[in-house]
Amino acid sequence: MKKFLSGLSGLFVLAAESAHAAQEDGAISMVPAASALAEEVHFFHNGILLPIITVICLLVLALLLVVILRFNVKANPEPNRFSHNTLIEIIWTGVPILILLVIALPSFELLFKEDVTPDGKQVAARGDGQTVDFVFPNDFPESRMVARPDHLQVIVDDGATRTTLKHRRDFRVEGWGETNLVVSLNEPAPAGASVILRGGRSTQNVSSCPMAKRYIDSCEKEVVLAPTMTLKVNGYQWGWSYSYPDFGDFEYSSNMLPEEQTTPELYRFEVDNRVLVPVGETIRVTTTARDVIHSWAIPSFAIKIDAVPGRINETWFRAEQEDVYYGQCSEICGVKHSFMPIAVEVVSRPEFEAWVDSQRALAGLDPMFETDMMKLAQGPVAGAAAE
Ligand SMILES: [Cu+2]
Incomplete structure (x- = not known):
């Protein structure tokens, strides 16, 4: 019973669990996710589907109880004779449509992500203490071109630390959606440091982003590189x-x-x-x-x-x-x-x-x-x- 309860609470744990692969005996939650995409899939199940289905089950149960208690022959000997109620019919058609949309949209997104193999690529250049402009060859097919800040990461690695720069605060970009993207740093890259430009349309949330925030799409993204x-x-x-x-x-x-x-x-x-x-x-x-x-x-x-x-x-x-x-x-x-x-x-x-x-x-x-x-x-x- 204790195991069952802990499993049940596990179902509602939204935080990322530590990844371990062994199948746990007696557990009823999902096997821990080992990729960013799997984390999103698990969050969709644990954070969206399960709460929705739980609320629906409880609502139906409550309605059943109301009917059983208030509308039995003893409590309600003289039943109403009406057969239509337009408002109620609009509600019980409209609300399920909304629920289905809430379920369908993110699930389509996940299906799309699983289906499209990432094609991101990275180029690196060496800073010399003066250069501020770096070029990213945006030679993807038209539908896969780097076209907005989400699709591009600029990383400066000086050997000791690796810093991901922020669009506008640290750099500007010219030529979104064109063959050559010019990334202009606000400060020149330090001499000897690597400037890494990583671009592509397949992105995933960085692992430090909390799960609930990931879902509302306000996380920092990282570009997923093409298969090795x-x-x-x-x-x-x-x-x-x-x-x-x-x-x-x-x-x-x-x-x-x-x-x-x-x-x-x-x-x-x-x-x-x-x-x-x-x-x-x-x-x-x-x-x-x-x-x-x-x-x-x-x-x-x-x-x-x-x-x-x-x-x-x-x-x-x-x-x-x-x-x-x-x-x-x-x-x-x-x-x-x-x-x-x-x-x-x-x-x-x-x-x-x-x-x-x-x-x-x-x-x-x-x-x-x-x-x-x-x-x-x-x-x-x-x-x-x-x-
Ligand atoms: Cu088989």
Whole structure:
């Protein structure tokens, strides 16, 4: 009961929970979000949908009680005979329309964000203590051009501190929506400091912004950069195969670990070969399937995308913390549908590169990165290794 109550209160907690990936036994709230987009999705559920549905349920319950108590035969032997009331009909048509709009608009926005893979890019220049004008090549397709302050971030990094400048207070911009944006700093960038211009239409709230504020769109935004890699996911009865086209297209299969090889908590979540991705980078995911329709779903990233034979679907995610995140096939696909889990291990860039080289070695390819053997020696690289 205590667990149930704590779970119930968890449902209404609007603050971002600390991200941890393990599935908590007995919990009824969502698996903690591990990406900014997943946080927004969770807030939409916990902060908008749940309160609305709770109020509606209580209202209906109250109306039922009023009817039962006040309008039974004993309390009200002589019933009214009217059959229409225009005002009441307008209210009970209009209010649900408003409620549906409140639900629909933000959910369309979330669907759009999940659907459109970010294409942001950044350029960097070095300050010399005098220059104030820096150019951002705004060479996106017309519908994706940087066209307002929200789409552009100007960061000055002097090696010790990284400062995000404020539009108008610290810099002005000329040429919104044109091929070259000229960013003029109010003060020249210090000699030796990097001036980083980051632009793109896909933005997300910075992680320091409180959840409730995020929703009313008054948060500072950060531009989400274009994917640094593509992960190709191929579903089959009953497992997944993954390939990495940007790193030599090595491919491996990922199957559920049998009960005796894992813990009770991770049984049906843990796999022999995990997916590895670098932390803090945009990952493009494409899905397809070999036999029947499957669905690649990771709740911590708010991803659920069908894997359909003969067709390629695309989505993306950006994991904000190193950890292991679990999911399962979410499109019923046959007798062993519930035995095809997904495990994504988010690691640092160096760890990821070392793992890529180890996978390339298994595929008979030369290493791609200069792997620092000292760093490698400090700990296990990754739980995953191809057969
Ligand atoms: Cu499946």
